[in-house]
Amino acid sequence: MFGLDGGDQLTSNSYDQLKERWENLLTDEPKLRIRDAAEKLDVSELELLQTMQGKGVLLLDISPKQLASKLNGLGSVMSLVRNDACVHEVTGCYRSYEESPSPVGLFLGEQDIRAFFNKWKFIYSVTDNDRRSLQVFDEFGVAIIKVYAVEKTNLIDWHRLVEEYTGSDQSLLADLTPLSQRELPVINPDPDxxxxxxxxxxxxxxxxxxxxxxxxxxxxxxxxxxxxxxxxxxxxxxxxxxxxxxxxxxxxxxxxxxxxxxxxxxxxxxxxxxxxxxxxxxxxxxxxxxxxxxxxxxxxxxxxxxxxxxxxxxxxxxxxxxxxxxxxxxxxxxxxxxxxxxxxxxxxxxxxxxxxxxxxxx
CATH class of the missing domain: 3.40.1570.10 (HemS/ChuS/ChuX like domains)
Structure with a gap:
């Protein structure tokens, strides 16, 4: 990952260089999505997003469970969940949220979701022209879930949420774990x-x-x-x-x-x-x-x-x-x-x- 070998934090200068590389890439491929751009640039998606922090990208000082409890007030939204091979997008309301002492959250109804909050490390508000989203990332800077405002979203409560939880220090950059340390399934050599x-x-x-x-x-x-x-x-x-x-x-x-x-x-x-x-x-x-x-x-x-x-x-x-x-x-x-x-x-x-x-x- 760019600038993170050995666990080092990206510096402001490094982010300036990364932003320039991204802009050059977009000149050649203007329709390239941020996740694909991050892969081409050998960085995490969050590292790329942070090149715009403070300019449409706001770090939120909110816990995963706090965010989960606020989603039902936003009305209809589009929730996007993906892995490397599949993108799953559902539009509807977060009508029912069941909280428990464990780090697992359960949403039932139009938005049917099982959330593992111990993996939710960084939460951002992202505004790209007229497109608004709340984006959650794990410790590696990989997107977990993105919640987008749509036509029937309650924007009054949306803006209230963002204003209430916007972090006071927008120069604070996420301290990410190198992507190479992610655990992948390992074949059991002696299965029972x-x-x-x-x-x-x-x-x-x-x-x-x-x-x-x-x-x-x-x-x-x-x-x-x-x-x-x-x-x-x-x-x-x-x-x-x-x-x-x-x-x-x-x-x-x-x-x-x-x-x-x-x-x-x-x-x-x-x-x-x-x-x-x-x-x-x-x-x-x-x-x-x-x-x-x-x-x-x-x-x-x-x-x-x-x-x-x-x-x-x-x-x-x-x-x-x-x-x-x-x-x-x-x-x-x-x-x-x-x-x-x-x-x-x-x-x-x-x-x-x-x-x-x-x-x-x-």
Whole structure:
């Protein structure tokens, strides 16, 4: 990362140099987004954003839980959550926020979010011409969530929030951890496959699954490779597009989970407008946009987990480093069995893969 080798803080002169490099880059690529520019310049997005601090970019002196409690007063907003391969945008209100003593926040309703506040390190207000946003970053300067004002946003409360919590010292720069120190999934060289299978057999709730993986210290995609095909089948990576397309055509409501280190954002609906644009496969609906870079999908799995109401099926995609890109479930009603049309679609994907393997062997 620029100027941060060995944990050193960027100086004002370094930021001036970085700003000049960014301006030169924008001259050549005027439509380049800040995240992509940061990657090209080998810095974090937050380092690039801080070159404008005090000029449309304001550091807020507000805790994650304080911010969370204020979001329901802003009316309709667009929340953007992304990882390296997928962008997930939901427009709606933060109607319900459930706070707990733990560092986890739960939003239910139009904005359906699980927030891991211990990862929320820096919070900014960003004004770019008429576009306003609240942006949260982790210790590495990677964006966790961005909340944008839209036509129906309550701008009176928005401005009040920004004015109340604007930090008194806007020369203060974030002390970032080098991106190279981020933890990535590590394959377990000696996994307890027997215990994994026993635990999987005895699942009563899909929400128990992550705890099992943590206890056994097995990354998610490795766990899928260790169980029988009845529980997890690796698919062709094109199956993500096929599943989204077929679910849309059959009017099957789906749930798309997209996450990064600090948040999981969830959307449930029948997707209607699906469009391929180069390497991006997109859902472009009025209150939901999904942008999936299918070139970055390294593994795709069909997964089945038992529960107290029967099998719960999902399609899950991973990148080259083993990080989860997206999960897709069929819409479920708590306490009821999974929709049959969704189960059949996942079963079809699994059968297509097995048929393909049979043909390859012949």
């Amino acid at each position: 496959s027997k215990k994994l299978k026993e635990s999987w057999d005895n699942l009563k709730d899909v929400h128990q699954f992550n705890g099992i993986l943590r206890a056994l210290k097995i990354p998610r995609n490795q766990a899928f490779s260790l169980v029988d095909d009845e529980y997890a089948t690796q698919l062709d990576n094109e199956c993500i597009e096929y599943v989204l397309s077929q679910a849309s055509q059959a009017n099957i409501p789906t749930i798309e989970f997209v996450q990064n280190a600090g948040v999981v954002q969830i959307h449930t609906a029948i997707n209607t407008k699906l469009v391929r644009m180069g390497k991006w496969y997109n859902v472009l609906d009025p209150n939901f946009n999904l942008h999936l870079n299918t070139d970055l999908i390294a593994q795709t799995w069909a997964v089945k987990r038992p529960g107290d109401t029967g099998i719960v099926s999902s399609i899950e995609a991973f990148d080259q480093s083993g990080q989860l890109i997206i999960q897709i479930f069929g819409k479920r009603v708590e306490g009821q069995a999974e929709r049959e049309d969704w189960s059949l679609l996942v079963n079809e994907c699994m059968a297509r893969r097995k048929f393909s393997e049979t043909v390859e062997r012949v």
